[in-house]
Amino acid sequence: MNPVFLLRLGLDFLAVGLFMAALAYWWMDNRAHELIGTGMFALLFLHNIFNRRWYAGIPRMRRQAKPLVTFGLNLTLLVTMMTLLATSVLISQSLFGFLAIGGPDARDIHILAAYWALVIVSIHLGRHWAIVMNVVRSLCGVRRPRIERTVLLRLMTTAIAACGVYSCFELAIGSRLLLIPTMQFWDFNEDAAGFFLRIGSVAGLYVAVGHYGVTAIQAFRRGRPLSRHRCGGKGRAGSDMTVPSPIPLNQQRT
Numbered sequence: 001m002n003p004v005f006l007l008r009l010g011l012d013f014l015a016v017g018l019f020m021a022a023l024a025y026w027w028m029d030n031r032a033h034e035l036i037g038t039g040m041f042a043l044l045f046l047h048n049i050f051n052r053r054w055y056a057g058i059p060r061m062r063r064q065a066k067p068l069v070t071f072g073l074n075l076t077l078l079v080t081m082m083t084l085l086a087t088s089v090l091i092s093q094s095l096f097g098f099l100a101i102g103g104p105d106a107r108d109i110h111i112l113a114a115y116w117a118l119v120i121v122s123i124h125l126g127r128h129w130a131i132v133m134n135v136v137r138s139l140c141g142v143r144r145p146r147i148e149r150t151v152l153l154r155l156m157t158t159a160i161a162a163c164g165v166y167s168c169f170e171l172a173i174g175s176r177l178l179l180i181p182t183m184q185f186w187d188f189n190e191d192a193a194g195f196f197l198r199i200g201s202v203a204g205l206y207v208a209v210g211h212y213g214v215t216a217i218q219a220f221r222r223g224r225p226l227s228r229h230r231c232g233g234k235g236r237a238g239s240d241m242t243v244p245s246p247i248p249l250n251q252q253r254t
């Protein structure tokens with residue numbers, strides 16, 4: 001497998017890890033939070049450079065199988081991340097303190113953008129989950145689908161999604177997404193690992209939503225004669241990160 005491709009995927013997962021670490025604000029001091037967040041934005045910048053063909057492909061997007069979903073989701077992600085970046089600079093206390101002019105509103109918007117980014121990044125990852133699965137299959141030398149493995153993976157996905165729903169209540173994700181003040185704060189002195197398990201399961205829930213959402217849209221479109229022509233299997237315009245699956249398309253189950 002192409003090592004540059006693997007490196008890119010590794011950097012993307014590192015960015016996701018840094019993002020989740022930044023969400024654990026009260027686990028660290030402000031300087032560490034700002035350093036982690038800035039590192040995540042540097043990787044995000046690289047991610048956009050590597051995937052710049054998506055921007056170039058926007059004019060041709062009408063001919064794609066899922067143009068509206070792709071464009072809408074990526075645009076929302078872009079706006080959310082830009083908001084998070086702008087408010088980061090506005091409220092910075094350590095790294096960009098000399099630029100900081102933000103007040104209480106900027107802080108609220110920073111937190112709002114951070115939790116919306118958690119949801120949208122996870123759905124974005126779910127949309128590309130087939131690529132991740134193809135890499136894992138290749139690395140593990142999996143050549144044929146096996147029903148037992150598929151059932152096991154789907155059971156695991158269901159369990160993670162169920163934990164995600166539970167964790168949404170525990171972490172008051174709904175209130176944070178709607179900017180409703182909440183007194184639910186995680187006690188990192190008590191259980192720091194528990195926070196990451198919960199935030200990871202919330203991400204897993206939305207990865208599943210993204211992955212199975214795409215699968216459902218594709219199934220729906222395949223049912224229509226016009227979309228069969230459109231889904232001709234040429235791959236996504238603007239995405240150069242497709243990996244040929246070691247399993248033939250008609251035998252893939254995940």
Ligand code: HEM
Pocket residue numbers: 018019022023025026030033034035036037038040041084088089091092093095096107110111114
């Ligand atoms: C991955 C990107 C980031 C995420 C997900 C994120 C998330 C958060 C969250 C959730 C909080 C609030 C914690 C709470 O009060 O419950 C917070 C606070 C804060 N963040 Fe970020 N952040 C990110 C990047 C940054 C960056 C790059 C900077 C500055 C360079 C920054 C500066 C701050 C500051 C100063 C606060 C404290 C605000 C206050 O208590 O007055 N953040 N961040």
